Amino acid sequence: MSGLYLGSRLTVAPLLRAIWRPHVEGARNVPRRGGVLIASNHLSFVDSVVIPLCSPRKVFFLAKAEYFTGTGPKGFASRVWFNAMGMLPVERDDPKAAAHSLEQALEVLEAGEAFGIYPEGTRSRDGRLYRGHVGAAHLAMQAGVPVVPVGLSGTPDVQPIGSNLPRLAKVSVKFGEPLTFGSSYKAMPAGKARRQATDEIMDAIAALSGQERAPGYNERPPAT
Template identity: 85%
Template sequence: MSSLYLASRMTVAPALRAIWRPTVEGRSNVPRTGGVLIASNHLSFVDSVVIPMVAPRKVFFLAKAEYFTGTGVRGAISRAWFNSMGMIPVERDDSRAAADSLETALTVLRAGKAFGIYPEGTRSRDGRLYRGHTGVAHLAMQAGVPVVPVGLHGTPDVQPIGSNRPRLAKVTVRFGEPLTFGSSYKAMPAGKARRQATDEIMAAIAGLSGQQLAGCYNERPAS
């Protein structure tokens, strides 16, 4: 582990937990070793801070490349912060962004590490749980790793959409039991297997989050 991550884990994470006092359930469901996907609902920018803050091991997430390219003191602080939290830069607007993101995730998982993913693709702006994209199942099956579903509550209240300042709010993180996709899925056509596994993952997330199901994909807002 990097010295930045250890410093963050020992100082920043306890400070944030002391401020927000999140309720955490099911931490023991996260395997302590080996590759694992942490698949969560997505409600706020701070989700990628909250999960690593309370998880029992380091969790890698993808983050926009611009968070790592700033200049001056502010840019240096931003890079140090995102690196310490296990964030990996990715170019979102590149035509190969989706394929490159999957390859990055596979590299992390095959190295025996934990990788965080939001199957909805982008955060929910109305609080509903949207249909999952099948990349999460593709990763689980290609890397041969379990998926731990996560249900987040309250993170939109910490940093509401349009706000750049965090607020005090009640946050709950629920880690569900690991899901595995073995021989029965391997016997199916690949597309059907990925779709069925993804739907199973989203059903588990819904059970943990209690969100209303949207029944459709969550399209990224036009810039």
């Protein structure tokens, strides 16, 4: 465990929990050791901060590479913060970014760590839960690790879309029981197994978050 991360757990994490006072359920469902995939709904930029703060163990997430490359005092502070929170840089505009992200995730899982992922791909702007992409199931099956579904609520109120500063709001984090995809899935064609496992993950997330389901995938808004 890095010194930066340990320092954040001992200082920053208690402070933020005292301010937000998140309601946490099911933390015991997160295995304390071994690789595990933390699969959550995605409502706000702060989701990747709230989950590690409420998890009983370190959770790695991917973050845009520009958060690690800034200059001056602001750039330095950004690097320290994102490194302390266990974020890993990824070049999202790189055509090979998706493949590289999967490689990074597998390395984390195979090292016996926890990796956080949003099966929807991007955050929901209307509050509904969208169909999951199969990357999460692929990672779980490839690494042979359980998936802990997570249902978040309230995080859009902490940092609404378009806002640069966080606000006080009630946040709920629910960790569900681990899902495993064993022999019955291995007997299926790979594509069918990943799709069925992904749908099972999304059903578990929906049960935890209470969100309305959307019929299709959530598309990333066009760049401006």
